[in-house]
Amino acid sequence: MTQLQDAEDVLPDDGTENSAAPRIQTDEEFSSGFLFGGGSSRQTLTHFHPNTIQIFQLWNTFLDGVNPLTKIIHVPTLQQQILDAASDLSSLSPEMEALMFSIYSSALLCMHVDEVQKYFEDSKSALLTRYRQCAQQALVNAGILGTSELKVLQAFLLFIISVRLVYNPHILWSLTGICVRIAQRIGLHKDGSKLGLSVFETEMRRRIWWNLTVVDATIGHMAGCESHMLLLADTKLPSNINDSALDPGMKDIPDESSGPTEMFFCLMSYELGAWLAKQAENKTSSFDGFWEFLSSTTISVDQKDAIIDELEQIFERKYINHCDSSIPLHFVTFVVAKSAVTSSRLRAHHPRQYQEKGQPLLPTERDLLFNLCFRLLEYGDLIFRSPKVQKFHWHLDFHFPWEALIVMLLVLRHRNVGQEVARAWQLIDALFKRQTKIMTQRQRSPLHLAVANLAIKAWSAHVTESEYSRIDPLPQPEVIDLLWRYTHQGSTSTSFSNSTLFSTRPLPRDPSISTEPTIEGPLTTSEHVTSPSQGLAAGKSHLTADCDNSTQNTYNLNTGLPIRTDGTAIDSTMEMDSNPFDDSPLNWNQWDALLHEFQDYSTGDMDMLFPLQPT
Incomplete structure (x- = not known):
């Protein structure tokens, strides 16, 4: 250059x-x-x-x-x-x-x-x-x-x-x-x-x-x-x-291409930044962050959706419609562009705004939240099941969809049965496996404990509703066993291996679903993204775990709480003292605090060791 x-x-x-002008540096500077x-x-x-x-x-x-x-x-x-x-x-x-x-x-x-x-x-x-x-x-x-x-x-x-x-x-x-x-x-x-x-x-x-x-x-x-x-x-x-x-x-500015180039992915992400900057310029109040307008209660949901529609149209016209699923960079561009739009809609429809206004979350809005979270989790699953984009996982691993996972688990406490629920648990199961290494190699984090509690409650709600409706529950996802073990270790310093955690059978996949992801057509917020799973109702689910503590090996299907050998239930809040969450409504400020605390955690691999010694 x-x-x-x-x-x-x-x-x-x-x-x-x-x-x-530069100055000569002294020893004290x-x-x-x-x-x-x-x-x-x-x-x-x-x-x-x-x-x-x-x-x-x-x-x-x-x-x-x-x-x-x-x-x-x-x-x-x-x-x-x-x-x-x-x-x-x-x-x-x-x-x-x-x-x-x-x-x-x-x-x-x-x-x-x-x-x-x-x-x-x-x-x-x-x-x-x-x-x-x-x-x-x-x-x-x-x-x-x-x-x-x-x-x-x-x-x-x-x-x-x-x-x-x-x-x-x-x-x-x-x-x-x-x-x-x-x-x-x-x-x-x-x-x-x-x-x-x-x-x-x-x-x-x-x-x-x-x-x-x-x-x-x-x-x-x-x-x-x-x-x-x-x-x-x-x-x-x-x-x-x-x-x-x-x-x-070169002296002359080259003509821009109207189709995909090497800049395809980067320009898509920069376009998102330009769109956010435009929204900040249009605001009359003081700057409070590029994303804040989507969660603001002073802007109507209809206005937010109209603004997001503009972003979606830009992405569709410039990027999504030009994607070729056989090209890894195009595949990643498609998924990330779709995820950005869907994530924006999730922010705009986030349940916290209803709580702040003292309004109930309507069933139609809960269904929309389910579909948005479902879509975000499925996009992530598409990426991480595709071998052709493994070389890009270093970038995608940096973006774990905590918000979508938390909201999905919240909604699953009310939307308990159905083919979409079955697929949702498959996605949650796969998503948690990306956290297994962190969960098994460090002390228990308040965020993992809180999400674990939410997941266990959502699963318990499914089992309870299945029994009430007299239908077979889904086979227990591996993640439920993992989370029970994780939350009931008894000591934050207790270590356990992946093989110990994953001792139960996984949810079977629908054989009609290809393991090689493909790009589908554009989705709108009103669409239900379904992926039926055959054979999921293969016998009544049960919650069992081979924990080191022999008193924690039976669970009440109605409450989802573990039962001691004397028949008394163990209070999960007593076992998970770092988890402040009980039943709905959730305290979203506490969730925000847990997310930031989790992200503040350092692996200790700071690599700041000098001087270097030749090998």
């Missing part, structure tokens, strides 16, 4: 954004090394690079699994630089070395553990730790806090993306804040067409700025904060063109 113009030359001389918990001195990283073959393996993996969802580098330009760098690692510039280690770190996210072991003869976790540490030190070497280099910003952004599932959201929020300040220092918040920059540089700056807005907003939401980036900029959306249409020496 051509050298970025110095920030002082790019930004207008208005006395507000033009920073002072803040250093980049402090950011990552290491020393301020540079360290040589040449010996930590993978070998040449492995470099190209990671580069190709990055191009296949990370680049399509980020698009912050120009592949033709950077590929030649990678080729040159691999032949002489000792002469790498600090900026290029930082970018390479960030590419290694993010590329590893796409690879299966067995694949990593095969090609690198080391574990995925060990390599991730090593290359994250190296990326941190490389960023220090490149002077991350005082940089005006676009390449360092690209490296930092990829590094943040590579640790999203590792770092505490508040740490990530601080890091993205630094990223935003660097971007402003470079002038990315001002469209390059107004700064006299080249066509190529203008386009790349747009791509990086808009990707940063998405990363900042996503992490900010997890940290319970709101991003204000879109309010600070006039940077236009990137063009819908492939990398091959861009060249550093």
Whole structure:
């Protein structure tokens, strides 16, 4: 990539954004090394690079699994630089070395553990730790806090993306804040067409700025904060063109494609950001977050639906109608676009607004909530059952549909039987399996306990209604056994294995349902998404579990509570003292607090260990 113009030359001389000339740093001043918990001195990283073959393996993996969802580098330009760098690692510039280690770190996210072991003869976790540490030190070497280099910003952004599932959201929020300040220092918040920059540089700056807005907003939401980036900029959306249409020496703006390009997924997500920014501009009150208008009780549900209809029409016209299900990037774009619209409708119709108004949740609205949550869970199931998009799971794992799961379980306490209910429990069962590793490798979290309690109540309601209607209940989902064991361990430090948890039979799948997901036509909010499951009523369900505590092995089908051997019921709230939830109505503020507390949890794998030692 051509050298970025110095920030002082790019930004207008208005006395507000033009920073002072660099000063020689003294020993007492803040250093980049402090950011990552290491020393301020540079360290040589040449010996930590993978070998040449492995470099190209990671580069190709990055191009296949990370680049399509980020698009912050120009592949033709950077590929030649990678080729040159691999032949002489000792002469790498600090900026290029930082970018390479960030590419290694993010590329590893796409690879299966067995694949990593095969090609690198080391574990995925060990390599991730090593290359994250190296990326941190490389960023220090490149002077991350005082940089005006676009390449360092690209490296930092990829590094943040590579640790999203590792770092505490508040740490990530601080890091993205630094990223935003660097971007402003470079002038990315001002469209390059107004700064006299080249066509190529203008386009790349747009791509990086808009990707940063998405990363900042996503992490900010997890940290319970709101991003204000879109309010600070006039940077236009990137063009819908492939990398091959861009060249550093080009003089004329290339024509945009009317169909899918390499920018397909990214532009769809940026379009969502632009739509949210538009809603913020239309508000007369003070800014309270881009998503807040959907949950506001001052705007009617009909108005909200009309606004969401506009987004759906944009997505349908520009993206969804052009999707080819055989192309992995198109498949992900379709599902994420559909999920964004459906999630927006769930926010607009969320049951909390009725509680705030003191109004009952009408049956028609409850049915709509069921369909919206059903759709969101099914979209997630489609993605994670599709082998062809496994390379993109690193990105999708970051977005667990807690809101849809909680609302679905709430509705299932009232909507107890039927084919759609059977399919809903299949989806819930599959969804919880994505949480199994977290639930079995850490102390019990209040969020998991609260959701477990809600799920058990929903299942108990199904069993009770089935008995009342004299129909056979569904076979007990595996998740119910898991959750009983989880909530009644007796000690938060008790550990248990997956094989112990999943000792009961799963819900059988409908053989008519393909395990290879396909793209269906557009859905409207009035449609019922059904997927009948045959053979689900295969005998009366029962709640049993082989818990270590032998007094907790029988359950009352009417209450869903475990029964001691003396016949007395065990109070679930006594066993789950961290769970404040009882019967409806739910306290949504408490749920919000639990979600934020859960997201604040850090795995401890902070990878901030210096100095590095060559292997």
